[in-house]
Amino acid sequence: MQKLLVRFYAWLLYRLPAGFRDEFAGEMEQVFARRILEVELRGRWSLLRQFVLELLALPGLWLLAYQRQRRVLKMTGSIVPELPDRQASWAAAFVAVFPLVGYIGLVLLADPLRHFMPVVGLTALFDFLWVNVIRAEPMPMIFYLLLLAGLLLAWLKGFPCWSFTYLSWLVIFLISGMGIIPVFTSPYLQQIGLTGFKDPFLRRIWIPLILTLLLALLFDHSSKPLRSLWLGLRKDWTLASFALFGILEFMVLSFFDEVPGPQTALVFWQLVVVALLAVGAVGYIRARVKVGRLAALLGSAALSIALSASVTAYHWQNYPKSYGPVIEGSSTLLSGLLFLIVVILFLLAPALLSAAMNRLFTSRPVA
Amino acid sequence: MPKTFHEHSPLTETTFYILLSLTSERKHGYAILKVVEGLSQGRVIFSTGTLYGALSRLLDQGLIECVEEEDPAQVGRPRKFYTLTRSGRRMLEAEAERLMLMLAAAQQRLAQSGA
Numbered sequence: 001m002q003k004l005l006v007r008f009y010a011w012l013l014y015r016l017p018a019g020f021r022d023e024f025a026g027e028m029e030q031v032f033a034r035r036i037l038e039v040e041l042r043g044r045w046s047l048l049r050q051f052v053l054e055l056l057a058l059p060g061l062w063l064l065a066y067q068r069q070r071r072v073l074k075m076t077g078s079i080v081p082e083l084p085d086r087q088a089s090w091a092a093a094f095v096a097v098f099p100l101v102g103y104i105g106l107v108l109l110a111d112p113l114r115h116f117m118p119v120v121g122l123t124a125l126f127d128f129l130w131v132n133v134i135r136a137e138p139m140p141m142i143f144y145l146l147l148l149a150g151l152l153l154a155w156l157k158g159f160p161c162w163s164f165t166y167l168s169w170l171v172i173f174l175i176s177g178m179g180i181i182p183v184f185t186s187p188y189l190q191q192i193g194l195t196g197f198k199d200p201f202l203r204r205i206w207i208p209l210i211l212t213l214l215l216a217l218l219f220d221h222s223s224k225p226l227r228s229l230w231l232g233l234r235k236d237w238t239l240a241s242f243a244l245f246g247i248l249e250f251m252v253l254s255f256f257d258e259v260p261g262p263q264t265a266l267v268f269w270q271l272v273v274v275a276l277l278a279v280g281a282v283g284y285i286r287a288r289v290k291v292g293r294l295a296a297l298l299g300s301a302a303l304s305i306a307l308s309a310s311v312t313a314y315h316w317q318n319y320p321k322s323y324g325p326v327i328e329g330s331s332t333l334l335s336g337l338l339f340l341i342v343v344i345l346f347l348l349a350p351a352l353l354s355a356a357m358n359r360l361f362t363s364r365p366v367a
Numbered sequence: 368m369p370k371t372f373h374e375h376s377p378l379t380e381t382t383f384y385i386l387l388s389l390t391s392e393r394k395h396g397y398a399i400l401k402v403v404e405g406l407s408q409g410r411v412i413f414s415t416g417t418l419y420g421a422l423s424r425l426l427d428q429g430l431i432e433c434v435e436e437e438d439p440a441q442v443g444r445p446r447k448f449y450t451l452t453r454s455g456r457r458m459l460e461a462e463a464e465r466l467m468l469m470l471a472a473a474q475q476r477l478a479q480s481g482a
Contacts, residue, residue: 024419027447031396032415050414057416064420068427 002040005051006033012058019072020065063219066156070220088161093285096162097278099150099169100249103143104274108267144173144205148212155216158228161285164239168246173205238293240350242284245297248343249277252301255308269311276304297347305340378462381421382430384411386451386459389431393450396422422449430455 009032013025032054039050088096113126147170154163216225233239256270280300287293378386388394388402400418403411413421425431432452435445451459 020423024423027396028415028419031400031418034397035400035415054414054416057414057420061416061420064423068423 001047002033002036005036005047009054012055016062017065017069019069067219088285090286092160092162093282095150096165096285097281099147099165099246100281101274101278102146103140103169104249104253105271107139108270108274112267140173145208147173148208151209152212152216152219155213155225156219158225159232161232161239161242164243165246165281168243170209172247172250174209236290237350237353238284238290238297241294241297241347242281244346244350245277245281245284245301248301248346249274251339251343252277252304252308255305255312266311266315269307273304273308276300276307280304294347294351298344301343301347302340305343309337309339377465378458380411381413381417382425383459383462385418385421385425386430386455386462389449389451390456390459393434393448395446395448399449425455430458 006029010025010029013021013028016025035050035054036047039046147166150163150166151170154160154166157163217223252273253270256266277300280296283296283300284293287296384403384406385399387406388399394402396415396418399422400413400415403413422431426433429452431449434448434450436448437445
């Protein structure tokens with residue numbers, strides 16, 4: 001037990017900012033181990049109490065360590081964003097993928113899970129979650145708050161590459177709150193709980209965002225992270241493509257508009273599409289060169305569009321003709337092809353823009 | 368720019384006890400915990416995180432310093448000891464004097480009102 005707690009504590013200490021960790025973590029682990037050994041003799045409850053107290057002290061310590069590191073970096077003038085040409089960690093990839101799979105994955109899985117729950121005897125719990133969280137208003141709100149926590153962390157860390165999926169999903173929430181999205185698309189948004197600006201939660205969506213930004217400024221006392229964001233984008237335009245990739249998820253999944261309810265057999269395919277996009281995001285984060293990054297995005301976008309178009313085309317071909325020619329299978333396939341071209345241009349737009357700007361600013365008349 | 372005594376004062380209880388624990392001799396982290404527990408008669412018990420948060424702040428303020436020494440038990444892994452700096456000691460003396468003045472004033476006042 002003692003060894004397990006010490007290992008867990010050491011793992012938590014590893015999350016501290018690097019400077020503080022290098023200076024104190026080894027020593028803290030030793031002190032913690034001795035402390036736990038001493039308390040264990042007094043019984044399990046004392047051990048548990050001490051362990052909880054130790055855990056409660058860590059968030060405050062993290063903030064203090066973070067501010068200390070920030071101060072040192074300011075003094076040495078070496079605040080830089082996570083360099084885009086450095087391969088990001090698996091942890092960063094995991095964090096980046098969360099907005100892509102977290103919300104839609106849960107909404108899509110809600111029905112299958114509901115059927116599975118009686119088997120494991122958790123029906124009452126799941127029904128409670130279903131009514132109060134998954135399909136009611138709190139679900140988008142909880143997810144939005146998680147996105148804002150991501151934004152705060154991204155601000156404090158100078159907008160590393162994982163943060164761009166959070167930014168794009170925040171944009172989706174904001175324009176959904178302003179009532180723009182439902183004008184040109186998409187029953188899909190309503191299917192997953194974003195019901196447009198008439199929704200009281202979405203109408204007040206700016207308030208927590210502003211509070212988060214104020215909190216970030218309070219911690220940081222500077223707007224340097226915004227500069228880091230801009231510098232990061234200038235250094236690596238694929239970051240803009242990555243941000244657009246987050247929005248792309250909605251566009252791809254809107255192929256499944258009009259499919260009656262998330263409880264159909266098409267849920268499986270929607271999950272596959274989400275997984276393909278997540279793999280693309282991980283590929284982007286882990287790739288070392290720009291070409292590899294762009295290939296990961298374009299590859300997964302192309303595969304997910306092809307899959308969505310094919311699956312929905314097959315679905316509508318088996319449907320009665322009374323649904324009309326607009327949603328016939330062949331037209332779905334054609335629109336898929338057109339959409340693929342649009343998406344490729346969409347993802348390549350930052351590259352083209354960057355090339356055009358380079359050309360504009362670097363070409364000089366020969367004297 | 369380092370803060371003046373006036374800006375540091377009054378010290379928090381944590382800071383006061385840590386500085387006080389280091390007056391007699393240098394100590395490592397766990398020894399500080401134990402000494403503080405003894406000095407406060409078991410009233411102040413730090414968690415590891417609280418202790419090292421305070422130690423890092425005191426190091427930054429120049430009130431304590433850290434000395435590394437080879438640990439004979441674990442070769443290649445230096446052991447850290449913390450010790451009071453001169454300004455740390457002066458800070459502690461100033462705080463103790465301030466507390467004594469307050470205590471004297473309180474005792475005098477209470478004695479007068481009780482008489």
